[in-house]
Amino acid sequence: MASPSPNLRGAALMSASMAAFTLNDAFMKGLAGEVPLFQAILIRGVAVCAVLVPVAWWRGALRLPGGGDALFVLLRTAAEIGAAFLFISALFRMPLANATAILQALPLTITLAGALFLGERVGWRRWTAIGVGFLGVLVMIRPGTEGFDRWSLYALGAVACVTLRDVATRRIGAGVPSLTVATAAAVGVTAWAGIMTLAGRDWSPVGGPAAWQLAGAVAAIMAAYLLSVATMRAGDVSFVAPFRYTGLVWALLLGLLLFGEWPDGRTLLGAGIVVASGLYTLVREARTGRRMPRAGPDLRGLRPR
Known part of the structure; x- marks a missing residue:
């Protein structure tokens, strides 16, 4: 039997x-009301660092780079901290699919940031797609209506932080190991959660279902990171990238099965507009010369830690 093509392997x-990313989100959401926010992030972060730090030390990547690269690594870590706090806060208080749907605006915001801050060329078609996509976001969050709350703004804030993270990542020199960047972010998020936990003196015993959910979140996020790395090495980016939107399908299914949630019609309509705009943007990027022979930096995890 013939092995699958690189594109099909990359899509899978x-x-x-x-x-895996969405399953991690579901586990973290399940902790709402059981484990304080910062404690949940801290425990998960300690487990992730317990894996990443020894591997980084073994590979000689446990060091901060010099010069301007250090500044961008620190900026990326700060953006990771903001994204983790804002997205998990939103996740604790709004439906899983709604938070995930807002996150689907990331390809649009990253394209916008690339044009504004990195000098990347964006034609009128992609500018139009970005504008239409942002209209879809407005349909979802409904500012000025009864369906609007501040947690939607938290999710949007997470989108802004992940976009900043992506811009900072692109400014880091190619000589800096990816493992160094990932370990710095994981340690930064964990240290910040520890400081916030100590400052708030908010700690609850973890046992029973909460302990299993935290273990599930750790396993899911580690699997997601490993799969993301494997994705970067398989398939053409123009073919593989659109499959990131399967995360919304998983969020819909897990939200319904685990929490009895289903978005209303306006949220689904807005999500559809955002996804369609994002898909068009990805296709245009592939056609206008931003495509890469293999999945590269643009396919790095779009999820906050």
């Missing part, structure tokens, strides 16, 4: 990565 890996 991307879909599995999005499933």
Whole structure:
């Protein structure tokens, strides 16, 4: 039997990565009301660092780079901290699919940031797609209506932080190991959560279902990271990238099965507009010369830690 093509393998890996990221989100959401926010982030972060730090030390990547690269690594870590706090705060208080749907605006915001801050060329078609996509976001969050709350703004804030993270990542020199960047972010998020936990003196005993959910979140996020790395090495980016939107399908299914949630019609309409705009943007990027022979930096995890 013939082995699958690199594109099909890349699509399968991307879909599995999005499933793992969404499963992590579901586990974290399940902790709402059981474990304080910062404690949950701290415990998960300690477990992730317990894996990443020894591997980084073994590979000689446990060091901060010099010069301007250090500044961008620190900026990326700060953006990671903001994204983790804002997205998990939103996740604790709004439906899983709604938070995930807002996150689907990331390809649009990253394209916008690339044009504004990195000098990347964006034609009128992609500018139009970005504008239409942002209209879709407005349809979802409904500012000025009864369906609007501040947690939607938290989710949007997470989108802004992940966009900043992506811009900072692109400014880091190619000589800086990816493992160094990932470890710095994981340690930064964990240290910040520890400081916030101590400052708030908010700690609850963890046992029973909460302990299993935290273990599930750790396993899911580690699997997501590994699958993301594998995705970068398989398939053409123009073929693989659209499969990141399978995360929304997983969020709909898990939200319904685990929490009895289903978005209303306006949220689904807005999500559809955002996804369609994002898909068009990805296709245009592939056609206008931003495509890469293999999945690269643009396919890095779009999820906050």
